[in-house]
Amino acid sequence: MIDSLTIRNFRLFDELEIPKLGQVNLIVGKNNSGKSSLLEALSIFASQGNPATLSTLLGQHDENLRFDNPLANSDIGALESSFRHFFPKRTFPERDGAPIYIGDKNKDYFVQIEHRLFQEAFEEIQDEDGDIVRRLKRIPVEKDSPDLFSDQISPNQALHISTKHRSFWLDIDDSSHIRRRSRFGGGEPGAIPYVYVPTDFVTPEQLAGMWDKAALTEAENYLLQALQIIEEDVTGLAFVSKDEGALSREAKRVAIVKLKDEPSPIPLAGMGDGMTRVLQIVLSLFSAKGGILLLDEFENGLHYSVQKQAWDLVLFLAKELSVQVFATTHSRDCIEAFSAASIEDTKIDGMLFRFGKSVAANDRGRVFATVFTEERLGRLTEANIEVR
Amino acid sequence: MTQKTLLVEGEADQIFFEALLRTIGYKKQEITVGPPREYGASGNGKGNAIFIFEDLLDSLNDGRVTRLGLVVDADSKSSGGLGFLATYQRIEKLLSPRGYDVQTPPSNVGFDGFIFDNRNGLPKIGIWIMPTNKADGYIEDWCLASAAAAENQLVAQARQAVNSINNKKFPEHFFSKACTSTWLAWQRTPGGGLGSLIGNKLLNENSESYKGLSNWLRKVFY
Known part of the structure; x- marks a missing residue:
């Protein structure tokens, strides 16, 4: 579990400090206030700077597309790279010493991403047999080095990523490497399993893939329970091959549900977005077991009348499966449902964070989070006070 | 809001x-x-x-x-x-x-x-x-201290009345509250709240x- 969060120099966060996180956290704020950026920062943190995760995040906003060359006018030899979007003002910093930092200071656990100039040089080392071998090594060059003004050197750029466990260079030239897309984290040393649930609905194929991991496990019971939040007559769920005709190479699989008084099953897709959304959320919780679940716009597809039950189930499963949940919302109903559910559930701490921009003269415009414990949140929603 | x-x-x-x-x-x-x-x-x-x-x-x-x-x-x-x-x-x-x-x-x-x-x-x-x-x-102390000159006599009488009660139900530190309530009780519309001190220009x-x-x-x- 992540106890606290410090984010520096990432997207629109100059310096964000959240001293205490809950096991289930709801994030609110106006458009472009940093809600989604927080989920991204958490993905990077959980994946421990995994390059595939970084690429995936850029791909989600089409930031991997190239339009311009922002460093063209700078003194540093410019290099187009979509990675600049992660930095404040969507530009690589002009000076060293302003890395992206995402960390949990209570656990001395962090990811640091620094844009650096470097030169390559051979170094000689002794191998196990005592032979001298030469290998290419990257040597950082300071961005304010006077050497840069001479023609003596022409440094390259890369990201230097450090975590508690290791540090490595990541090339940033968009053409230089193949990017994998991944919504599931892992791989890096010290990585925490995490699942990112985007605002859009997953495809039937993705759902089927997640279902395969959950089928015949305890997850099956909860899935049924989740679907019953939306439609109480559901008695069964299965994924079946869909006949795409003889020309189709792979059979597509779709979810079907059995209703109490219906003789034959009905396609899930025909039962509204709510069904797909709860299925997606619950399957994701199981995939994130022991790790973190990032849910963008919790309320998507969920009618306000079912949100309390949806939160009840999420809180229960978060506890059962040891998942730390971070969800964003725009909806007042969602906040109220969350508040009621987290107060009722005494086993789990719910927290709400509202992103806002500082009006203080000394740090005007800085994004910060106002923290609402479930107790404070309950008090305010009870008094009908808007916390969005 | x-x-x-x-x-x-x-x-x-x-x-x-x-x-x-x-x-x-x-x-x-x-x-x-x-x-x-x-x-x-x-x-x-x-x-x-x-x-x-x-x-x-x-x-x-x-x-x-x-x-x-x-x-x-x-x-x-x-x-x-x-x-x-x-x-x-x-x-x-x-x-x-x-x-x-x-x-x-x-x-x-x-x-x-x-x-x-x-x-x-x-x-x-x-x-x-x-x-x-x-x-x-209390705020009542402030009210008594701010009474209009025309109210001085009434305030003094209210103090006297409160003082003269035997076996007071209220504790001593509520003396100013009792005086203010008494003062308000003797207005044209008896028993107004603190706000009536402003509305009726009693300050x-x-x-x-x-x-x-x-x-x-x-x-x-x-």
């Missing part, structure tokens, strides 16, 4: 301050005057007001609240209340970590009221601890206490 907020202890104070703000030139609802319950506290009173004050202080950061004042009673230390100094210290504990220049021990501001500047450039905060910002007591607008409180409000809600 407007962004200029005056937090008070209860409904009677709310009506009193709404009337006072109108009298000194603010438009209706230009400033939200509210007791803690309106901001989600389980009850009213000083403890709840200070509790809610913390929420409102946090709302200054992103401009949801743009001006903030707090009026509470000092209460009586000898009768188990916080008293002036401890009340001040409770509030100071909330203000100091948020960058407000709060003096310890408190400066002797008297009827100027407390105005604290913020080092980070947030709006000033106004604190008024009834009745005098230095002694124990001396040139008294040090009245002028002080009015000027303090103007400084907080500039």
